Amino acid sequence: xxxxxxxxxxxxxxxxxxxxxGRSAADVRPLVPPRRGPGGRRLLAVLLVGGLLASVLPWWxxxxxxxxxxxxxxxxxxxxxxxxxxxxxxxxxxxxxxRLRVLEHWVxxxxxxxxxxxxxxxxxxxxxxxxxxxxxxxxxxxxxxxLTEAGVLLRDHEDMVSAFAAAGILVLVGLTxxxxxxxxxxxxxxxALHLSSYAVLLLGxxxxxxxxxxxxxxxxxxxxxxxxxxxxxxALLWGRVVAPLTFNLRHRLRVADVVAESxxxxxxxxxxxxxxxxxxxxxxxxxxxFLTRGCWWQSHPFSVSAATNGRWLRLTxxxxxxxxxxxxxxxxxxxxWAEGPSGTFTAAHxxxxxxxxxxxGSGITPIRAMLEELPPGAALIYRARTxxxxxxxxxxxxxxxxxxxxxxxxxxxxxxxxxxxVMSPDGLRRLVPDVAKRDVYLCGPPGxxxxxxxxxxxxxxxxxxxxxxxFEL
Amino acid sequence: MRxxxxxxxxxxxxxxxxxxxxxxxxxTAQVAQDLPTGRPPVVxxxxxxxxxxxxxxVAPSRAGGTAxxxxxxxATRAPASRPSASSRAPSAPRTTTKPPPAPTTRxxxxxxxxxxYGNVQVQITxxxxxxxxxxxxxxxxxxxxxxxxxxxxxxxxxxxxxxxxQRQSAAVDTVSGATATxxxxxxxxQAAIDRAN
Numbered sequence: 311x312x313x314x315x316x317x318x319x320x321x322x323x324x325x326x327x328x329x330x331x332g333r334s335a336a337d338v339r340p341l342v343p344p345r346r347g348p349g350g351r352r353l354l355a356v357l358l359v360g361g362l363l364a365s366v367l368p369w370w371x372x373x374x375x376x377x378x379x380x381x382x383x384x385x386x387x388x389x390x391x392x393x394x395x396x397x398x399x400x401x402x403x404x405x406x407x408x409r410l411r412v413l414e415h416w417v418x419x420x421x422x423x424x425x426x427x428x429x430x431x432x433x434x435x436x437x438x439x440x441x442x443x444x445x446x447x448x449x450x451x452x453x454x455x456x457l458t459e460a461g462v463l464l465r466d467h468e469d470m471v472s473a474f475a476a477a478g479i480l481v482l483v484g485l486t487x488x489x490x491x492x493x494x495x496x497x498x499x500x501x502a503l504h505l506s507s508y509a510v511l512l513l514g515x516x517x518x519x520x521x522x523x524x525x526x527x528x529x530x531x532x533x534x535x536x537x538x539x540x541x542x543x544x545a546l547l548w549g550r551v552v553a554p555l556t557f558n559l560r561h562r563l564r565v566a567d568v569v570a571e572s573x574x575x576x577x578x579x580x581x582x583x584x585x586x587x588x589x590x591x592x593x594x595x596x597x598x599x600f601l602t603r604g605c606w607w608q609s610h611p612f613s614v615s616a617a618t619n620g621r622w623l624r625l626t627x628x629x630x631x632x633x634x635x636x637x638x639x640x641x642x643x644x645x646x647w648a649e650g651p652s653g654t655f656t657a658a659h660x661x662x663x664x665x666x667x668x669x670x671g672s673g674i675t676p677i678r679a680m681l682e683e684l685p686p687g688a689a690l691i692y693r694a695r696t697x698x699x700x701x702x703x704x705x706x707x708x709x710x711x712x713x714x715x716x717x718x719x720x721x722x723x724x725x726x727x728x729x730x731x732v733m734s735p736d737g738l739r740r741l742v743p744d745v746a747k748r749d750v751y752l753c754g755p756p757g758x759x760x761x762x763x764x765x766x767x768x769x770x771x772x773x774x775x776x777x778x779x780x781f782e783l
Numbered sequence: 784m785r786x787x788x789x790x791x792x793x794x795x796x797x798x799x800x801x802x803x804x805x806x807x808x809x810x811t812a813q814v815a816q817d818l819p820t821g822r823p824p825v826v827x828x829x830x831x832x833x834x835x836x837x838x839x840x841v842a843p844s845r846a847g848g849t850a851x852x853x854x855x856x857x858a859t860r861a862p863a864s865r866p867s868a869s870s871r872a873p874s875a876p877r878t879t880t881k882p883p884p885a886p887t888t889r890x891x892x893x894x895x896x897x898x899x900y901g902n903v904q905v906q907i908t909x910x911x912x913x914x915x916x917x918x919x920x921x922x923x924x925x926x927x928x929x930x931x932x933x934x935x936x937x938x939x940x941x942x943x944x945x946x947x948x949q950r951q952s953a954a955v956d957t958v959s960g961a962t963a964t965x966x967x968x969x970x971x972x973q974a975a976i977d978r979a980n
Contacts, residue, residue: 370801378806382899387805391798424786431787432794439798451899467928526927 342685343591343658350416358402361538365398366391368524368531386447389440390523396436397518397535399429400480401542404511408542408549409649418654419595420778427487434484441477469516476513483507497631498608515539554649560584565600565644566622568637571701575672576638577615577626580646586620589651591658592679593751593779596650598625604636609649613676613753613779615702617683626701628672655779657683660749662775664688666742668762670754671699676779677753678702678709686714689742693720693729693758716741724757733761735769746770753779887911893975895921896967900929903967907947907975914951916943917972923964932961936968947972 369390378384406413406426413422449459463470486492486503518535519525525532563582571577592614599609610633615626629635657665657680667690669677674692681688690710694700700719710717718741720732731737738745750766752759759778766776893905901923908916919941922933936958940947946955953973957965 366801370805373805375805376807378802380899384802384806388798388802391801392794395794395798428787428790432790435791436794439794521927523926526930 343656343683345660346415346654346658350412351418351421354413354416361402362395362398365394365535369394372524380450382447382450384447385443385450389443389445389447392436392443393440393518393522394524396433396440397514398538399433399436400511400514401538403429403433403507405542405545408545409553409652410545410549411553413549414652418659419652420655430484430487434481437477437480441474467517468520470521472513473517476510479506479513480510483510497610498633501608554647557649558647561588561648563623563646563648565640565642565646567642568640570638571626572698574629575626575701576629577624578637578640580623580625581621582623585618585623588618588620588623590614590618590623591651591653591656592617592681592683593655593657593676594651594653594679595676596625596648596652599647599649600637600640601645601647602636602640605633606647608633609647610634611652613653613679614651615675615678616705617679626672626675626678653779655751655753655777656680657685659777660684662747662749664744664747665749665751666745667691667751668754668758669693670758671695672701673752673754673758673779674701674706675753677751678705680751681706681709681713681715684713684715688713689716689718689748691718691720691732691741693733693754695721695723697721724761733765735765738765738769746772749775749777751777751779888915889979891975891979892920893971893973893978896971898923898963898967900932900963901925903964903971905941905968905971905975907972907979909979912980914948914976917941917945917947919968922968929964932958932964936961936964940965940968940972952976 369387373387378387403426406422406429417425445456445459445463448454448463449456452459452462454462460474464474483503483506486495486500492500519532525535561582561584563580566579566581569577569579595611595613597609597611599606612625612627614623616624627634627637629638653676655676663685665684665688667677667681667684667688669690670693677690681690690706692700692706700721703719706717709715718732720729722729724730724733732741742748745766746769748771750762750771752762754762763776763778767773888908888910890906890908893907895902895904897903902921903919903923904921906918906920907914908918917940919933919937922937924930924933939945939958940955942948947953953969953976955969957969
């Protein structure tokens with residue numbers, strides 16, 4: 311079924327808090343945030359690639375041309391190059407996860423997550439290549455079998471036990487991040503495993519300096535390499551400890567109310583101190599840690615589902631796992647530890663004047679917040695499997711009126727004729743004739759997002775105009 | 784994911800390209816000229832696996848033998864105690880700063896002896912027929928391990944008060960755990976002595 315700006319509210323089960331739901335719409339800020347260009351992101355990309363080249367440069371300068379005459383020397387050299395690259399990429403990985411405000415501003419959490427995934431895959435390959443090439447190279451040089459050589463390395467070389475442990479953990483972390491394996495694991499287990507990658511940083515540190523051909527001699531290279539470690543560690547400390555600490559001490563967020571939006575969705579309202587000074591854009595997310603007995607040790611990313619208004623924050627959460635189920639029972643006054651705000655899924659990151667928003671199910675939450683900050687003339691397509699899955703509809707309809715936004719509720723399974731018709735290049739163009747000239751913001755289940763990107767590309771929307779909200783990390 | 788594949792391919796390709804560029808034999812001749820004293824012929828190590836095996840077999844004794852008079856492993860990190868990495872620098876001035884008492888002082892350079900860990904080249908200083916100083920112009924120092932072994936060998940043999948000057952010959956004990964480097968050292972040294980006489 312397709313309802314152009316229709317009122318399907320009567321079909322919806324669950325309750326809306328008129329107290330809060332009505333109010334949020336009344337606080338619409340006419341402000342459209344200023345645009346943020348890609349300059350910072352490009353600068354960072356250039357810096358990171360420059361660093362990569364600089365990390366291999368010592369090998370290049372140390373190795374006289376024509377010196378790699380035997381197979382062993384060649385294989386060992388390749389092992390050294392991949393080792394230097396792996397060492398550098400590991401630092402990049404940790405830096406990207408340091409949650410430095412600058413990085414979030416320049417690149418954005420979603421894109422960082424994508425970079426992190428791509429660099430992670432490369433790092434995994436680089437480490438495996440480093441280990442195997444060095445093993446084969448050394449074994450060839452000393453006329454040992456590879457296994458004997460592994461034993462020799464472990465026994466006779468300094469720091470190699472911890473280095474092997476680091477490689478093992480890294481491979482484990484890398485493999486559990488392969489999408490197929492990861493979806494089969496509980497988030498908590500995956501997260502715990504991923505946290506152990508800090509151990510990789512620690513365990514892998516020693517062998518680079520005691521055995522690394524380019525690093526064991528004191529000199530500028532060694533100093534520079536240690537400086538890189540110090541820099542990343544400082545970034546980590548700042549982004550993960552100091553900045554969140556100041557944020558939470560300043561705002562002291564606590565739960566004000568928990569409201570059911572639908573049978574399986576809840577909204578959590580938060581209050582705090584000095585919220586008028588909160589720099590939050592609609593569509594951004596925080597990592598939330600609810601300080602109750604069962605929940606304090608996990609942090610989960612949820613979008614804020616209303617633009618900042620200086621008085622309260624709201625997040626709307628679909629109950630899917632053990633953790634989110636526990637959120638139903640939050641009591642008013644519970645302290646909340648928040649890290650953020652993060653994300654470039656905001657009106658500030660648009661490239662065009664108008665926008666098309668496509669939401670699926672609970673993916674409406676960041677889009678609902680963003681609607682308040684987009685210039686008038688936006689369009690929203692809201693996909694939901696059943697009418698009961700349509701969330702926050704009263705607010706959306708209100709916003710549609712207040713901000714001159716066209717909203718289509720497209721309800722039904724993916725194979726129903728209505729949704730199929732809308733989610734085609736022609737269907738999109740019929741609803742939004744100028745779709746190719748708009749920024750498109752997508753948030754929803756992966757299936758919907760992938761399908762939409764395909765359709766949008768065929769409808770002629772350039773890739774840089776397509777914005778995705780992903781909470782992979 | 785496409786980008787990750789791209790990055791991995793780039794990693795493999797650039798590693799290969801770098802190794803190939805550095806390994807290209809066309810530039811070998813130029814390197815030989817870069818060596819400090821490029822004239823002596825390169826003597827390849829005759830026994831390939833034998834020294835390596837010897838090195839390995841005595842490895843435990845080296846690990847346990849703290850009695851060997853050489854900088855300890857941890858000292859490898861301290862900037863001050865690194866005589867070998869710059870083995871040419873600290874010992875070379877000794878030959879020049881020493882007041883030249885007689886015009887018969889001369890230096891003779893041995894050939895570059897190659898083994899699987901790198902090259903060894905020794906230079907001796909003679910006053911008359913007496914060896915007064917030995918300097919290793921080149922020692923394998925590419926890896927931390929071979930650098931350490933070279934340091935052992937250099938510390939034991941080289942210098943105006945080293946084993947070679949004491950014995951006045953190349954017949955010195957092999958440094959345990961560094962057989963290949965010791966052997967190459969002695970070979971270059973012997974050639975230098977032969978050339979001097």
